[in-house]
Amino acid sequence: xxxxxxxxxxxxxxxxxxxxxxxxxxxxxxxxxxxxxxxxxxxxxxxxxxxxxxxxxxxxxxxxxxxxxxxxxxxxxxxxxxxxxxxxxxxxxxxxxxxxxxxxxxxxxxxxxxxxxxxxxxxxxxxxxxxxxxxxxxxxxxxxxxxxxxxxxxxxxxxxxxxxxxxxxxxxxxxxxxxxxxxxxxxxxxxxxxxxxxxxxxxxxxxxxxxxxxxxxxxxxxxxxxxxxxxxxxxxxxxxxxxxxxxxxxxxxxxxxxxxxxxxxxxxxxxxxxxxxxxxxxxxxxxxxxxxxxxxxxxxxxxxxxxxxxxxxxxxxxxxxxxxxxxxxxxxxxxxxxxxxxxxxxxxxxxxxxxxxxxxxxxxxxxxxxxxxxxxxxxxxxxxxx
Ligand SMILES: Cc1ncc(COP(=O)(O)O)c(C=O)c1O
Numbered sequence: 001x002x003x004x005x006x007x008x009x010x011x012x013x014x015x016x017x018x019x020x021x022x023x024x025x026x027x028x029x030x031x032x033x034x035x036x037x038x039x040x041x042x043x044x045x046x047x048x049x050x051x052x053x054x055x056x057x058x059x060x061x062x063x064x065x066x067x068x069x070x071x072x073x074x075x076x077x078x079x080x081x082x083x084x085x086x087x088x089x090x091x092x093x094x095x096x097x098x099x100x101x102x103x104x105x106x107x108x109x110x111x112x113x114x115x116x117x118x119x120x121x122x123x124x125x126x127x128x129x130x131x132x133x134x135x136x137x138x139x140x141x142x143x144x145x146x147x148x149x150x151x152x153x154x155x156x157x158x159x160x161x162x163x164x165x166x167x168x169x170x171x172x173x174x175x176x177x178x179x180x181x182x183x184x185x186x187x188x189x190x191x192x193x194x195x196x197x198x199x200x201x202x203x204x205x206x207x208x209x210x211x212x213x214x215x216x217x218x219x220x221x222x223x224x225x226x227x228x229x230x231x232x233x234x235x236x237x238x239x240x241x242x243x244x245x246x247x248x249x250x251x252x253x254x255x256x257x258x259x260x261x262x263x264x265x266x267x268x269x270x271x272x273x274x275x276x277x278x279x280x281x282x283x284x285x286x287x288x289x290x291x292x293x294x295x296x297x298x299x300x301x302x303x304x305x306x307x308x309x310x311x312x313x314x315x316x317x318x319x320x321x322x323x324x325x326x327x328x329x330x331x332x333x334x335x336x337x338x339x340x341x342x343x344x345x346x347x348x349x350x351x352x353x354x355x356x357x358x359x360x361x362x363x364x365x366x367x368x369x370x371x372x373x374x375x376x377x378x379x380x381x382x383x384x385x386x
Contacts, residue, residue: 023362026361032227057257064081083243100245100246107151109147118157118192119348127154154188158208159192162315182217189216200311201287222234227269286360290309300376316357323354332381338375340356340358
């Protein structure tokens with residue numbers, strides 16, 4: 001291993017002394033080693049071996065039954081095992097969905113801002129990405145209606161709750177109208193609901209997974225944010241006719257159901273109540289971090305940014321009131337020992353240049369406060385040219 005080429009293990013590479021507010025990953029200190037250790041001990045103590053076999057394509061029925069029970073309790077709506085497909089995480093589910101349901105040139109509607117790495121997946125599939133404006137409550141339905149006059153999307157991709165990056169949560173009336181439109185105008189809604197269970201303030205509206213019976217909604221969930229991303233495990237919730245093409249895809253026909261061994265470990269964590277307990281701990285700690293970052297922004301950036309505080313998820317979305325380009329500010333911020341993601345990353349058209357995303361998930365409260373202070377210093381040093 002050389003200094004230039006260190007051997008790396010994780011996706012986010014943090015340099016010493018840097019408080020990187022760009023990283024939207026779970027906190028290293030909250031990765032549940034003890035839960036996974038105990039779950040593995042329980043699982044490996046039995047003589048049950050089918051989880052070492054090629055798995056049933058939609059996912060192990062025992063695991064899906066336990067997951068349905070977990071979701072019924074946490075979503076407040078009865079979930080059924082037949083409405084679940086086990087994925088290798090939300091990203092993998094989105095990619096498989098595009099393979100099965102789209103062809104190059106098809107139109108996909110996304111929000112602006114949107115989860116930037118979903119854009120990469122749509123680009124991989126050569127889809128035509130059309131951005132729809134959003135406000136502090138999420139997708140603007142009138143703008144969607146207007147676009148539907150001239151375009152026929154195959155899918156609309158949305159992060160309806162605690163959005164990445166804006167933190168916005170779509171209100172119930174907009175959710176209802178969105179689903180009505182999908183039926184009237186014949187498109188599928190891919191609802192990326194990976195932050196739905198990470199609510200720290202007032203309760204979020206029912207997930208879009210509550211509209212499965214309409215037959216146009218696929219809801220993506222993931223254990224990445226509520227347990228550990230390294231598990232690469234998630235789920236798709238949809239009506240059985242929508243799930244069937246995923247389970248019948250060539251990839252699953254060849255390789256069998258996704259991640260049977262990991263599912264077996266997470267099954268133990270669910271059955272022993274460890275997932276519930278961990279989720280409680282995450283809500284408490286991330287809630288504390290959210291408040292710490294909000295206080296730091298109020299203290300150090302109040303006259304320079306506008307924002308709507310989130311009530312869950314991992315992110316603050318700031319607008320620089322002097323209209324400067326956050327990509328230019330980023331260079332100054334890095335010199336000050338902090339970082340963020342510039343707003344243009346979240347726009348298919350590289351707009352939103354006066355916005356930036358700060359994450360409060362990765363660092364503890366004291367580091368969040370110091371990081372925001374460093375950002376304020378870099379804003380003072382990097383005055384815009386007028
Ligand atoms: C909105 C959104 N969807 C999906 C993902 C990735 O999820 P997974 O790890 O399940 O692939 C992320 C991670 O940052 C995200 O923010």
